[in-house]
Amino acid sequence: MITGPTAVGKTDLCINLAKKFNTVIISSDSRQFFQEINIGTAKPSEKELAMVPHYFIGNKSIHDLYDVKKYESEALACIDSLFKENDLLILTGGSGMYTDAIVEGLDHMPQIDSSFREELNAVYAKEGISYLQEMLLKLDPDYFAVVDKQNPQRLIRALEVCLGTGLPFSSFRIKKKVIRPFKTVKIALKRDREELYERINRRMDNMIQEGLFEEATKMYPYKALNALNTVGYKEIFAYLNGLYDKEEAIRLLKRNSRRYAKRQLTWLNKDKTYHWFHPDEINGMVDLIKAQME
Secondary structure, eight states: OEEOSTTSSHHHHHHHHHHHHTOOEEEOOTTTTBTTOOTTTTOOOHHHHHHSOEESSSOBOTTSOOOHHHHHHHHHHHHHHHTTTOSOOEEEOSOHHHHHHHHTOOOOOOOOOHHHHHHHHHHHHHHOHHHHHHHHHHHOHHHHTTSOTTOHHHHHHHHHHHHHHSSOGGGGOOOOOOOOSSOOOOEEEOOOHHHHHHHHHHHHHHHHHHTHHHHHHHHGGGTTSGGGOSTTTHHHHHHHTTSSOHHHHHHHHHHHHHHHHHHHHHHHHTOTTOEEEOTTOHHHHHHHHHHHHO
């Protein structure tokens, strides 16, 4: 399992590792699933995809109702099939919840009537994210203390459970680790903050040159879809709505990408079972993996 913040260098490293071990790559990036969005999700290029087999890249439409539970089921079935011909598989992505779903398993959550989510989405559209934050603080202060407070999907998911069951969302988060039929070596990638932030800024400049604004403009009619409620598109949608000019949109794209990387690192640092490496330390990673396999 190879993870790390956005722009840290996961794609190149995983391709090199897959070549060394003659294996495949399974993506756990929750935005690279969608076939209609490419530039803003930093998907591997066609050339990179051709170097080694990849799974769960561009396999869904933005119009599909797809969540972490469905991914867990589909990915585990894929992994089971791939292990019939491989001793080692590489799982990679920066979406902590999706990666953890494969390795740790998901908490069982109750089925909630969709009307609660529809109502909360309407509240969010009218009142903004601060209103959702205030609601969750009142209904479930324990979860509010740990949730990504800038992620409306996480807030709405917690609130619909609170409202639909009358119980705190945190009461269902028991984190009972499941036993998977495979062993996991957990590797997280790191760079100095200044180096990482420079890479993020440079990547965003490259995305813009490759046509990020044009891609987002094509997706604008579907901006309400969950797949597009993410850094890299939200800022351009607001620009297209006339909330600020293009220069400000670019500044926010870079700033919000850096903030996203910081949240990813916060998530990863909570888990003390990761082995941390700079992306250039591939020999150290290979040695670790071989030792664990033996």
